[in-house]
Amino acid sequence: MSDSLAYHCGFGNHFEAEALPGALVKSRNSPQKVPYGLYAEQLSGRAFTAPRKENLSSWLYRIRPSVLHGEFTPVTPSGLAGTPFNPSLTPPTQLRWDPMPYPQSDCDFIEGLVTLAGNGSIELQTGAAIHLYCATRSMENQYFYNADGDFLIVPQEGRLRFKTEFGTLDIEPGEILVIQRGIKYQVKLLGSRARGYICENFGAPFRLPELGVIGANGLANPRDFLYPTAAFEDSASRYRLLAKFQGHLWEAEISHSPLDVVAWHGNYAPYKYDLRLFNTINTVSFDHPDPSIFTVLTSPSQEPGVANVDFVIFPPRWMVASDTFRPPYYHRNIMSEYMGLIYGTYDAKENGFVPGGGSLHNCMSAHGPDASAYEKAVSMPLQPEYYSDTLAFMFESRQVWQLTPAALNADFRQKNYLECWKGLKVCFQA
Known part of the structure; x- marks a missing residue:
């Protein structure tokens, strides 16, 4: 196993990284023979024909290709929900929730996901969903990817380590992490428990907003976005591969760690940002x-x-x-x-x-x-x-x-939220 917490800086740039010298293929992306006997695999986040400035893809040079896994079967029960959401459940009333309590039994990052709300269409790649997460133990012998959208993860309590195909990223409250659709990863606790929020984006990938008259130096700076350095696991055992697909959770057996990418290059990779x-x-x-x-x-x-x-x-x-x-x-x-x-x-x-x-x-x-x-x-x-x-x-x-329904009927929803405005007085004087 190779592991690294070194980072590349920048947003939307083309990056390259290798965990072994000479593993990164130069000139041809998919040569007849890849160094170290690796397999070349492309991961595309946009259509091949998207404009060059909007195209997102990376080449991964890995020990085993991603096709090696068993048949997917549904995972039930699951706290995840997908489109279409039921509009009849949503009142125009202003709503507020206390923090979601930790469950009485241990859960990992995926088991602790609960969908709060959403909109749009997974099929048409529009809209988004809001999830809450909590975890009291690390993911063991299982990995996850999301085929529906990108996860923007906002920690509120506890530190997490995300071991991804591209390398490792640690986050804590005050930072955010974006993991795009299709990227496999495993989540480890760096403390006793963790909790936070997720925005799942079904639509166009996140980007920096235009600055207009603000000029070049406001808001988030591209140089402060951090990408992982290549790291890999070469292990053969019995694992579970979890997938979020069409709003539901699926699982398949896999006989190796899917985090076996020895080198990669491209502009489609997970990244973190320090909000401070x-x-x-x-x-x-x-x-x-x-x-x-x-x-x-x-x-x-x-x-x-x-x-x-x-x-x-x-x-x-x-x-x-x-x-x-x-x-x-x-x-x-x-x-x-x-x-x-x-x-x-x-x-x-x-x-x-x-x-x-x-x-x-x-x-x-x-x-x-x-x-x-x-x-x-x-x-x-x-x-x-x-x-x-x-x-x-x-x-x-x-x-x-x-x-x-989980959000509307939650015990931690504040039923008296509207009372916070009842003390507003009429001060009108004609």
Whole structure:
């Protein structure tokens, strides 16, 4: 076995890595004979004929080809759900959840997945889904890949090690990891337990948003995205290969570790990003810009400027605007918003919205600061203030987030969420 935690830097570039000297094929991608007796295999994330700037693929040089596995059979029960989601389960009511409790029995990363909501179509490669994950033990003798979409993983508690076909990536709260569809991996705990959020993107791959008049130096910097260095496992034993396909979980027997890639090159590979490196843009005069200025990654739709799904964060930052209501103003959006809190306190909901929890404000459902946050914001003297202990995020979609029964009927859903606004007073004076 070869293992490495070295990283390449950059976003969307062409990378190459080898775990043994000379394993990486030069010039021809698929020569008659590959060094070390390896097999050449291409992994494509877009159609072959996609424009060059949007094409995603990598060449893998591996000990055994991926076709070596048994027949897939369904895995039941499973906490995963797929499209179509049932729109009749989703009210226009604003919703909020406490953190999902850890189960009483041990579970690994895949066993602890629960689908909260989703939209679009896996078949048509549009939309996205929201999952929660928890794990109390590492994956052993099993591996996983997702044929339906890309996983954007947002840890809230605990550190995880993702051993992938391309190498190893460790993540912790404050970082994110994107593993694209088709890539096989295994998840190890680096502590006693872990919990967090996942946005599964069925649509166009995540990319950095355009910067426009912001210029070259704002938001997430491409150089801060990290890709793994090649590592491989050469082991023969009885394993399970798990697959998410058409919204369901499947399994097949496999007689070797599928993480046997000795070298690879391309631009289709898992990557991580430290959210603490995000260069936040904000106002220095009055009012405050739209939350789109906090976009880390976006999956575009066919309509320019309208996202299939955006990943947005609300990180530590200075607030200096004068004569301005500083929390998010009351608003109703065409876009649908699911918010989560990684740590600290969110300024518009200082009570009830806790780390590990989440809230859902779907299309045109009004939302904004609770009564206590409003009273504080309109009465406090305005002076420069640094929001230090906070990291919230948002999965924002052009389509309504449609609930699963598990989300609507969850014991940890706050049935009294609407009461946070009942203290808002009528202050009108004619």
